[in-house]
Amino acid sequence: VGLIFSQPIGVFDSGLGGLTVLKALMIAFPYEDFIYLGDTARIPYGSKSSTTIARYTEKNIRFLQSRNVKAVVVACNSASSVLPQVQTDALVYNVIEPGALVAATMTENKRIGVIATRATVLQKAYVQALEKIDREFQVYQQACPLLVPLVEEGWEEDPLTNLVVYRYLTPLISVQIDTLILGCTHYPVLTGAIRKAVGNGVRLVDSATAIVDLLKKDFSSGKLAPRTPESTGTLHLLATDVSDAFQAQAARILSPLPVPALEVVDIH
Amino acid sequence: VGLIFSQPIGVFDSGLGGLTVLKALMIAFPYEDFIYLGDTARIPYGSKSSTTIARYTEKNIRFLQSRNVKAVVVACNSASSVLPQVQTDALVYNVIEPGALVAATMTENKRIGVIATRATVLQKAYVQALEKIDREFQVYQQACPLLVPLVEEGWEEDPLTNLVVYRYLTPLISVQIDTLILGCTHYPVLTGAIRKAVGNGVRLVDSATAIVDLLKKDFSSGKLAPRTPESTGTLHLLATDVSDAFQAQAARILSPLPVPALEVVDIH
Numbered sequence: 083v084g085l086i087f088s089q090p091i092g093v094f095d096s097g098l099g100g101l102t103v104l105k106a107l108m109i110a111f112p113y114e115d116f117i118y119l120g121d122t123a124r125i126p127y128g129s130k131s132s133t134t135i136a137r138y139t140e141k142n143i144r145f146l147q148s149r150n151v152k153a154v155v156v157a158c159n160s161a162s163s164v165l166p167q168v169q170t171d172a173l174v175y176n177v178i179e180p181g182a183l184v185a186a187t188m189t190e191n192k193r194i195g196v197i198a199t200r201a202t203v204l205q206k207a208y209v210q211a212l213e214k215i216d217r218e219f220q221v222y223q224q225a226c227p228l229l230v231p232l233v234e235e236g237w238e239e240d241p242l243t244n245l246v247v248y249r250y251l252t253p254l255i256s257v258q259i260d261t262l263i264l265g266c267t268h269y270p271v272l273t274g275a276i277r278k279a280v281g282n283g284v285r286l287v288d289s290a291t292a293i294v295d296l297l298k299k300d301f302s303s304g305k306l307a308p309r310t311p312e313s314t315g316t317l318h319l320l321a322t323d324v325s326d327a328f329q330a331q332a333a334r335i336l337s338p339l340p341v342p343a344l345e346v347v348d349i350h
Numbered sequence: 351v352g353l354i355f356s357q358p359i360g361v362f363d364s365g366l367g368g369l370t371v372l373k374a375l376m377i378a379f380p381y382e383d384f385i386y387l388g389d390t391a392r393i394p395y396g397s398k399s400s401t402t403i404a405r406y407t408e409k410n411i412r413f414l415q416s417r418n419v420k421a422v423v424v425a426c427n428s429a430s431s432v433l434p435q436v437q438t439d440a441l442v443y444n445v446i447e448p449g450a451l452v453a454a455t456m457t458e459n460k461r462i463g464v465i466a467t468r469a470t471v472l473q474k475a476y477v478q479a480l481e482k483i484d485r486e487f488q489v490y491q492q493a494c495p496l497l498v499p500l501v502e503e504g505w506e507e508d509p510l511t512n513l514v515v516y517r518y519l520t521p522l523i524s525v526q527i528d529t530l531i532l533g534c535t536h537y538p539v540l541t542g543a544i545r546k547a548v549g550n551g552v553r554l555v556d557s558a559t560a561i562v563d564l565l566k567k568d569f570s571s572g573k574l575a576p577r578t579p580e581s582t583g584t585l586h587l588l589a590t591d592v593s594d595a596f597q598a599q600a601a602r603i604l605s606p607l608p609v610p611a612l613e614v615v616d617i618h
Contacts, residue, residue: 129393
């Protein structure tokens with residue numbers, strides 16, 4: 083049983099975005115070991131079909147199981163939204179339901195906006211999760227395909243990005259949402275531009291804090307076994323494509339946490 | 351020998367962009383059979399490493415060979431730029447060298463601009479091809495990662511797109527290029543915005559016309575065997591991801607040519 087306790091937690095995303103989730107988990111659970119997998123050879127997921135996203139997700143979960151993880155956190159919203167189509171016997175956490183739960187506690191007028199990739203919007207995963215909590219919720223979705231490329235271009239402080247964000251958010255503002263789910267791991271980087279567009283009256287929900295709350299609960303209840311806290315946990319950083327930029331951006335996002343050298347893995 | 355003449359020509363791209371090349375080929379060679387392959391499950395190529403792009407390219411060429419093609423036109427500039435790393439015994443055409451040849455005949459002041467994906471810029475394939483033609487050419491490259499997502503979002507007529515295009519082209523205008531290579535199959539769709547940014551003094555080179563010229567030459571010389579012109583050629587349209595949008599956009603790009611139903615194929 084001692085061995086089981088020392089198994090790592092796997093975190094996977096289509097690319098870099100999930101590192102914001104990983105960082106929140108590492109800070110909340112400093113004694114856990116983590117393995118992060120970025121599927122950078124097949125990024126992005128959000129513009130692809132649910133069949134293809136489900137196939138990639140299944141392979142990534144199986145790969146993380148081969149590295150002996152005790153649970154897999156699917157940090158990518160697009161992958162989370164197709165999990166019902168994925169065959170797996172792993173303990174899998176998605177970011178959709180925790181995010182919906184947090185939004186449900188925040189809204190007062192029951193009008194909730196969701197910005198996400200095209201795939202996540204098509205799956206209506208947030209709509210279903212929110213309606214399961216309260217049938218009276220009005221959920222307004224907006225696909226924002228340009229936001230990920232803008233973040234990857236490093237233009238998050240650019241006036242052009244403000245224009246694009248404003249364009250996408252205008253329909254949601256006009257229906258008077260009071261809560262907005264940032265339904266893609268890249269979007270928290272754009273909080274400045276998003277805040278400018280929606281004003282101070284709208285609450286923002288990001289996946290990272292929501293998933294931390296859920297894991298805390300499962301550690302408390304015993305559903306998830308904690309690692310014996312003999313020493314600080316370790317991190318393995320894996321990606322499916324080689325990239326110098328990945329290493330640098332990982333260091334920037336995870337700072338001040340130490341970042342190991344990237345290991346490139348081949349997943350077919 | 352008769353059988354060989356009736357083999358189709360394979361055309362491949364990471365997605366839809368190469369359909370502009372396919373259309374030019376179908377109009378120039380109406381008696382040829384074509385097989386088009388869009389690797390939409392792994393799009394985009396332009397932001398990935400040369401190793402990964404070369405692996406995908408090799409697999410796609412091998413797949414087209416299994417469909418008995420007599421030649422493969424690599425319409426994707428990012429894939430074309432890594433062809434030296436690809437192992438193949440197929441007759442392969444890339445879009446880089448024909449584009450460089452056309453640009454070389456157009457320039458007067460020997461200052462040539464290239465806009466392309468990050469991968470194509472990193473490989474310096476256009477720089478090398480142009481310098482091989484004339485050592486005195488000054489080649490200025492600019493990576494434009496946001497242009498493909500803007501085209502995919504359908505914002506080609508949008509003021510925002512003009513702003514982004516202007517931002518990318520300003521450095522090239524300031525060094526007084528007189529010829530600009532559109533080094534990605536998506537960019538011809540943005541000709542309006544690009545023309546607005548560079549003015550009328552700059553000549554634009556797109557891959558489609560350049561590759562048609564080269565194939566004409568190879569048909570004349572006998573390097574490439576033409577199909578017996580008994581009837582108009584056929585088209586097979588393949589993609590690696592399912593997508594309703596692909597079918598609709600293919601019809602729009604290829605119009606008025608007839609478009610067959612999309613066949614989804616699995617390539618690992």
